[in-house]
Amino acid sequence: MQQTTRDFWNDRxxxxxxxxSGKPGLVLSQFAGPLQPGTALELGCGRGDDALWLxxxxxxxxxxxxxxVALAxxxxRSARAGLAGSLRFEEHxxxxxxxxxxxxxxVASFLQSPRDWPRARVLARAAGAVTTGGRLLITEHGKRPPGSEAAEDRVFPGAEETLASLALDPRHWRRLCVCAIARKSTRPEVQGQTAEDNVIFLQRLG
Structure with missing residues (x-):
C-alpha cells in the first residue's frame, strides 16, 4: 500500500x-515583526515555533x-507557555x-514537499484567505539548502516563478518584497553555511 501524505509526515x-530551537524563522520575524497583530493563519506549522512566536x-x-504528531x-508547547487561548491547531x-x-x-514557510503535491494550488488558496489590507508571506528554499536530502541537481523555483504560478491579479496585490535573501544555516550539522531563500511578501488591496 502506498504511504499517505499524513503517514509520511507523521513518520518524519x-x-x-x-x-x-524555540526561535521564529528569520523571514517571519523580520517581515511580520513590525505588523499590527490581528488574525494569522500558518500553513505547515510543524512543531510550532513560528505559531508560538506569533x-x-x-x-x-x-x-x-x-x-x-507535530500538532500534538x-x-x-502552547499550553505550557500559557498561550493556548491565542492558538487553534487544525489538521489538514x-x-x-x-x-x-x-x-x-x-504565512507559508518552506511549504515544499519531497512528495508529489499541488503546491501552486495550495499557495493560491492561501492568497485567497488573506483579508483586504492583509499580507501574504511565503518563504521557500531558493536553492538546495546545506545538508538537504534533496538531490544535488534539484532546481528550485525563483521568487518570481513562484509568484507567477499563483496567477494572482496584480491589480489586487501590492508587491512588498519579491526577492532572494541569504542567511546562515542554524542546523547544527551545517551551522554557519549559507542558505538562500526566496521571499514573496504581498499586501491584498481588494
Missing part, C-alpha cells in the same frame, strides 16, 4: 527528538499541519481540505 516528526506578539493564530507537540492535508475564514496574515 516521530523521528525528531528533543525540543526545537501568539506572543499578540496574534490570534490558526496553525495548520498534516501531521497529528505544538499544542502541548492542504491538497484535500483548507481551513475556513480570512486572515490579516497568512
Amino acid at each position: 516528526y516521530r523521528e525528531k527528538t528533543g525540543e526545537t 501568539a506572543r506578539q499578540g496574534w490570534q493564530v490558526t496553525a495548520v499541519d498534516v501531521s497529528a 507537540h505544538a499544542s502541548e 492535508d492542504l491538497a484535500e481540505t483548507f481551513p475556513d475564514g480570512s486572515h490579516d496574515l497568512v
Whole structure:
C-alpha cells in the first residue's frame, strides 16, 4: 500500500527528538515583526515555533499541519507557555481540505514537499484567505539548502516563478518584497553555511 501524505509526515516528526530551537524563522520575524497583530493563519506549522512566536506578539493564530504528531507537540508547547487561548491547531492535508475564514496574515514557510503535491494550488488558496489590507508571506528554499536530502541537481523555483504560478491579479496585490535573501544555516550539522531563500511578501488591496 502506498504511504499517505499524513503517514509520511507523521513518520518524519516521530523521528525528531528533543525540543526545537524555540526561535521564529528569520523571514517571519523580520517581515511580520513590525505588523499590527490581528488574525494569522500558518500553513505547515510543524512543531510550532513560528505559531508560538506569533501568539506572543499578540496574534490570534490558526496553525495548520498534516501531521497529528507535530500538532500534538505544538499544542502541548502552547499550553505550557500559557498561550493556548491565542492558538487553534487544525489538521489538514492542504491538497484535500483548507481551513475556513480570512486572515490579516497568512504565512507559508518552506511549504515544499519531497512528495508529489499541488503546491501552486495550495499557495493560491492561501492568497485567497488573506483579508483586504492583509499580507501574504511565503518563504521557500531558493536553492538546495546545506545538508538537504534533496538531490544535488534539484532546481528550485525563483521568487518570481513562484509568484507567477499563483496567477494572482496584480491589480489586487501590492508587491512588498519579491526577492532572494541569504542567511546562515542554524542546523547544527551545517551551522554557519549559507542558505538562500526566496521571499514573496504581498499586501491584498481588494
